[in-house]
Amino acid sequence: MTVDVLLVAAGALALVAAAWSERIRRLPVSEPLLALAIGVLLGPAVLGVLPLPDLLEDHAWLHTAARLLLAVSVMSVALRYPFRTARARWRPVLLLLAVVMPAMAVVTAGLAALTLGVGLGVAALIGAALTPTDPVLASTVTTGKPAEEDLPGRDRQVLSLESGANDGLALALVLVALALAGPLSMGGALLETLWDVVGALLLGAFLGWLGGQALKAGADHGATDPGPELVFTIVLAFATLGVGGLIHVDGIFAVFVCGLAFNAVSTGREREADVRIDEAVNRFVVLPLFLAFGAILPWAEWRTLGWSGLLFAVLVLLLRRPPVVYLLRRPLHLARPDAAYLGWFGPIGVSALFYLTLESERLAIDPVVLVAGTLVVAVSTVVHGLTATPGRVAYRALAGPKGRDEGAEEGRDQDHDRSGSSSGSDG
Template sequence: MTVDILLTAAGALALVAAAWSERIRRIPVSEPLLALALGVLLGPAVLGVLDLPELLEDHAWLHTAARLLLAVSVMSVALRYPFRTARGRWRPVLLLLAVVMPVMAVVTAGLAALALGVGLGAAALIGAALTPTDPVLASTVTTGEPAEQDLPGRDRQVLSLESGANDGLALPLVLVAVALAGPLAMGDALLESLWDVAGAVLLGALLGWLGGQALRAGADHGATDPGPELVFTVVLAFATLGVGGLIHVDGILAVFICGLAFNAVSTGRERSADVRIDEAVNRFVVLPLFLAFGAILPWAEWHALGWAGLLFAVAVLLLRRPPVVSLLRRPLHLDRPDAVYLGWFGPIGVSALFYLTLESERLPIDPVVLVAGSLVVAVSTVVHGLTATPGRVLYRKVARPKGSDEDGGGKEGGDGGPDDDRQRSASSPGAEG
């Protein structure tokens, strides 16, 4: 009964989102935010129609749902741009992954210790889980015609690729946090991290190459068309995730690497088709998860945190990422408006839920980890959902003077030509070959 109500509500919201898609894209809300609000309305806090297991009692289903959704989302990110375009962004993305991501984990852990008064282990768990930029929520500000018109292709590409890569690369941070909080030895955590990452890269590259070769052979013999190709990438993502689980490597990272390898060797038609997958995932498939999350929000536990919990959530959004990106503006070759935009729009969502529940499965943790983590996810969904459109419009006014005839970087399904990389001016520090 509960599942039927959940699916019915999500389907109704999807119909509204489909019918009013362009208008929704231009107002200060996002589809995940609408789903979260509907979940709160239908949940026990208001109408009591949805009766799902409480977050602190049973979250295995939430972990599984987040894992599957992330797999499809990171595959979509890996296929969103031509491979040569993605390869051309490796320097800023690598800097974000190697420097910004660890700093974000440390800053978030420090804020947790200061605001919530938790110990080192719990603070490390919170910091690691809330570090990755969520590819699902990030896609709401990097895809769609309004974003393509207002934002430079480089900014959208860097944010998308970072959000796809750091979901898997956050696992070593989580394992180190588990070692600090539980019985896992630090040496074992580092060895497990090494295998997780190295094994994921090898597995993803192999399956992506095989998948691309298979689809290329089918295309050469007229055995495939865009419909099966579109489904094939989803099946490939799930297969990679499954094999990764069987051999105990980082499945999310393996899927992302698989998508990049597939992108490099495939025909290119399926990448254009996958843009439609990305739109579907981030506008429709994500709705049941956020609707369910809204119905299980731990209101009583949030209330118990008091003002410290809200202070922590606000501090995380303001201090976790924006100052770090601003400090690295010159190494990242960003103009100030670009640094502000990329710094602010690093949302926390499905990936955080995935790692928070993963930590709960690995060891008994302080309930404050899940409570505080879920509060930050909810606040991020609301705040970034409300600021996405105004932020994009403000960016356009500040970074692109009135009367400029340059576009924002071209369609997502473009061929990687000049429109994909077009910048505001040739002299901009953000212009990078």
């Protein structure tokens, strides 16, 4: 019955979101926020018709669901823009990954130690898990007609690509945190990180190239039906994730690299179909997860944290990312409004749930890691969901028509280029 209630609620919300998609994107609310609110309503805190296992006692299902959803999401990001566009953004994305991501982990860990009074190991675990910007929540501000009208293409592309890449690469920070917490030596953590990243690069590049070549050959010879072609990259994402798990490499990062490699070798026609189906899945499959998350929110444990927990969540949103991105606006070649926007919209969501539960599986961690971490995820879902549309309006006012039009002109052709020139011949 629990699964049936979840499916009915998620299906009803998906129907509304699909029918009113354009209007919802113009409202100060996001689909994940709506799903979270409905989950709270159906959960034990209100109606009690959606009983799910206690988060602190059984979260293996949440970890698996987050892992599968992230695979679909990072594949969607990798296919969202022509490969030449992704290649052109490597400098700001690399700076965000190499400098901003570690800084966010350190800031978050420091805030955890100061506000929650936890030790170094626990603070490091919290900081690492809450570091990656979430591709699922970020897609609410980077895709759709309103975003394309109001935001420069470059900003949307950089935020999307960063969220896709750092979801997998955050595993390196998690491994270092596990070493600080005790179960791993620092040398072992570094060796595992090296194998995870290098193995994921090789695996993702090979499977993406192979998949792109296979689909292109099948399409050229008329051997691929339109139906299977539409879901090919979803199947490819799951296959890559599975192989990554078998050989113990970073599966999420492997899927992202796989998507980029597939993007580079496939034709414009194939890529257009894959983008449509991946964006649709990325947008609607997330709803059951946020519904379930809303139903298992640990209200009693949050009350135990008291005001220090809420203070921690607020400070994380304010200090984890915005000041770092703003200080790096010149190396990132961002105007002040762009730096403020990119700094604020680094939401914390599914990827944080994935790493919080991963840490809990690998180590008998202090419950405060899951309790404080889920509080930040819930607050981020609410706050970023409510500020997405007002944020676009504020950016439009601050940037002015000249800066916005220049950015839009730069990104417009790249966003909508579906011709063969955006395929492997450019890669």
